Amino acid sequence: MIEIRGLTKRYGDRTAVDDLTLTVHPGRVTGFLGPNGAGKSTTMRVVVGLDRPTAGTVRVDGRRYADLPVPLRAVGALLEARSAHPGRTARDHLRVLASTAGLPRSRVDTVLELCGLTPVADRRVGGFSLGMGQRLGVATALLGDPATVVLDEPVNGLDPDGVLWIRTLTRQLAAEGRTVLVSSHLMSEMAVTADHLVVLGRGRLVADEPTATVLRRAGTRSVRVRSPRPDDLVGVLAGDGVSLASPERGLLEVQGLGADEIGDRALRAGIPVHELTPVSASLEEAFMDLTRDDREYRTDLRQEALT
Numbered sequence: 001m002i003e004i005r006g007l008t009k010r011y012g013d014r015t016a017v018d019d020l021t022l023t024v025h026p027g028r029v030t031g032f033l034g035p036n037g038a039g040k041s042t043t044m045r046v047v048v049g050l051d052r053p054t055a056g057t058v059r060v061d062g063r064r065y066a067d068l069p070v071p072l073r074a075v076g077a078l079l080e081a082r083s084a085h086p087g088r089t090a091r092d093h094l095r096v097l098a099s100t101a102g103l104p105r106s107r108v109d110t111v112l113e114l115c116g117l118t119p120v121a122d123r124r125v126g127g128f129s130l131g132m133g134q135r136l137g138v139a140t141a142l143l144g145d146p147a148t149v150v151l152d153e154p155v156n157g158l159d160p161d162g163v164l165w166i167r168t169l170t171r172q173l174a175a176e177g178r179t180v181l182v183s184s185h186l187m188s189e190m191a192v193t194a195d196h197l198v199v200l201g202r203g204r205l206v207a208d209e210p211t212a213t214v215l216r217r218a219g220t221r222s223v224r225v226r227s228p229r230p231d232d233l234v235g236v237l238a239g240d241g242v243s244l245a246s247p248e249r250g251l252l253e254v255q256g257l258g259a260d261e262i263g264d265r266a267l268r269a270g271i272p273v274h275e276l277t278p279v280s281a282s283l284e285e286a287f288m289d290l291t292r293d294d295r296e297y298r299t300d301l302r303q304e305a306l307t
């Protein structure tokens with residue numbers, strides 16, 4: 001379990017993480033979402049002891065990172081910075097780490113196999129593709145058979161097979177009862193991988209809830225209604241909690257009422273309706289809504305949303 005309490009991290013006058021309180025529970029995959037610069041990597045670096053908090057505490061299985069007897073056994077991490085020496089083979093890289101941490105040598109073969117690296121285990125890391133490097137990073141994270149696994153953007157650089165592999169692996173790790181925190185800036189990926197979502201915006205917690213709840217909320221956003229008597233329709237629909245917009249004459253976008261209620265009210269008032277269409281938000285739109293006020297690089301995100 002990861003317990004983050006009142007975590008603030010500042011770099012000079014820039015606040016990367018702002019009073020974050022969060023518990024990441026075992027037995028499920030927690031997706032850590034947020035636009036670029038939201039503070040995900042910083043939080044993860046603090047969790048694994050690579051950065052010191054400006055304020056607040058982080059505990060893994062009830063202990064501060066510095067107090068963990070064998071950190072690699074407690075928490076394994078894939079972070080953005082590559083640390084493998086390019087001249088070493090994957091197997092040697094893992095062997096050195098295992099012997100430094102006092103881990104059994106047998107773990108090296110186990111994680112090579114788990115990460116699909118057995119066929120390339122004796123190749124130099126310098127010649128690895130981005131995807132193979134990413135797999136080696138995951139192998140390194142799992143070397144200590146840790147109860148907590150932290151993966152920062154693990155699908156970056158992976159081909160579709162690799163993406164599927166990460167999805168299956170993270171779910172398997174969670175099913176084994178581990179605590180699994182996986183960051184991404186893509187809601188669509190997290191929606192199919194994570195049981196629970198934590199969303200950051202500008203270093204602050206924006207959402208912390210089951211993926212199913214986010215998806216349900218993203219379900220139906222508004223209803224498009226076409227009528228030759230839009231003004232009369234506005235009269236019967238307007239009210240508390242209802243918002244109405246008319247992007248063109250004869251067309252209303254209604255939020256706060258379901259299609260059935262709108263149809264019933266129109267019928268009672270004898271107003272003809274020519275179209276009644278519930279409009280769903282895409283997952284990316286739901287995510288954009290959650291973080292609307294918290295985006296640091298708006299144009300970047302728009303471009304991503306289009307791809």
Ligand SMILES: Nc1ncnc2c1ncn2[C@@H]1O[C@H](COP(=O)(O)OP(=O)(O)OP(=O)(O)O)[C@@H](O)[C@H]1O
Pocket residue numbers: 011014015016017034035036037038039040041042043185
């Ligand atoms: N070492 C550092 N020195 C100065 N500023 C930093 C440092 N690391 C992060 N920041 C700043 O802190 C903020 C949060 O960055 P962070 O990398 O944690 O965000 P992120 O959510 O992981 O985004 P990304 O997906 O782009 O990595 C950003 O504004 C970033 O520029």
